[in-house]
Amino acid sequence: MTAEPTTATPLQPAPAGIDPRGPRTNQAVLAVGLAVGFAFGWWPVAPVFAVVLGLGVALGPQWGPVLVAYRHLLAPRLGPPTELEDPRPPRFAAAIGVGFLAAATVAFLAGASVLGWVLTLIVAALAALAAVTGLCVGCEMYVLISRLRGRR
Amino acid sequence: MTSRILILFLLGGGVLWLRSLWQRRQRADENRQSDGLPQVPAALRGGGPAWVIFTTPTCVACRSVEQILATDRPGERVVRIDATVDPELASRWEVRRAPTTLLADADGNVVARLVGAEAVRRYLNDTASPTTLAADSEPLDANSA
Numbered sequence: 001m002t003a004e005p006t007t008a009t010p011l012q013p014a015p016a017g018i019d020p021r022g023p024r025t026n027q028a029v030l031a032v033g034l035a036v037g038f039a040f041g042w043w044p045v046a047p048v049f050a051v052v053l054g055l056g057v058a059l060g061p062q063w064g065p066v067l068v069a070y071r072h073l074l075a076p077r078l079g080p081p082t083e084l085e086d087p088r089p090p091r092f093a094a095a096i097g098v099g100f101l102a103a104a105t106v107a108f109l110a111g112a113s114v115l116g117w118v119l120t121l122i123v124a125a126l127a128a129l130a131a132v133t134g135l136c137v138g139c140e141m142y143v144l145i146s147r148l149r150g151r152r
Numbered sequence: 153m154t155s156r157i158l159i160l161f162l163l164g165g166g167v168l169w170l171r172s173l174w175q176r177r178q179r180a181d182e183n184r185q186s187d188g189l190p191q192v193p194a195a196l197r198g199g200g201p202a203w204v205i206f207t208t209p210t211c212v213a214c215r216s217v218e219q220i221l222a223t224d225r226p227g228e229r230v231v232r233i234d235a236t237v238d239p240e241l242a243s244r245w246e247v248r249r250a251p252t253t254l255l256a257d258a259d260g261n262v263v264a265r266l267v268g269a270e271a272v273r274r275y276l277n278d279t280a281s282p283t284t285l286a287a288d289s290e291p292l293d294a295n296s297a
Contacts, residue, residue, distance in 0.1 A: 017212035035163075039156050083269060086210035121163060128167045133174045143210055147236040 017084025025070040031128035043108040050101035093138025191260035202229040204254040211250040216269040
């Protein structure tokens with residue numbers, strides 16, 4: 001441990017902050033939707049939410065159905081957020097979610113429904129955790145990967 | 153159907169348990185006072201007293217802290233440390249999240265440890281007079297110093 005600050009990557013300019021309650025709402029809807037789908041054994045819930053998440057990931061938050069609903073229906077009633085967050089980590093986390101749900105869909109189509117549900121429930125559990133605590137595992141991965149890439 | 157509901161209950165219970173652990177940890181971090189924290193070395197402070205902000209590259213609230221300090225304590229020295237670049241420095245002052253802000257006096261003693269932008273705002277409201285820090289209009293980036 002050194003007394004002097006070490007020289008390393010300087011801070012990169014971050015994009016404008018977003019209301020963190022948008023992604024939290026997205027995660028809550030995702031968790032509840034996948035849980036209900038699992039309870040009723042309705043496997044198309046995986047591809048449906050893969051598309052819902054994927055729209056926001058691929059085209060931006062203005063195309064994410066839940067994010068749009070939050071912005072128009074909930075945000076005006078809640079008032080301005082006390083703090084903002086960087087949009088890149090939640091977007092990365094959503095991309096991981098899309099990957100898991102896409103893999104789950106392939107598993108369902110291939111007849112491996114147990115694997116499909118395991119993948120789906122992993123996404124549901126992590127989304128629920130992020131929604132109720134703000135602890136977003138995919139976001140933490142983004143920070144870690146950025147740090148590793150910056151050091152290369 | 154019953155077994156599926158049971159699995160969901162177990163998962164939900166696990167999530168709530170993790171939530172409780174997480175909240176306890178957050179509260180402990182927010183309530184951690186500056187007592188017992190090591191001094192901030194003069195080299196890091198630039199010699200005099202300073203505000204030391206631990207940031208991450210994705211921390212938007214960290215920019216708020218810088219703006220708050222620039223507005224409320226203009227001319228005071230602000231040092232920015234990217235905790236992802238210098239995790240050893242972060243762990244030395246028990247930094248668990250960004251922004252965590254330390255106020256070091258002229259001798260390097262940590263007189264305040266503030267977690268989050270709101271804590272900085274509250275601290276500045278509660279302490280009426282500025283702490284007479286060195287003049288620096290721009291935050292100093294300790295990682296690239």
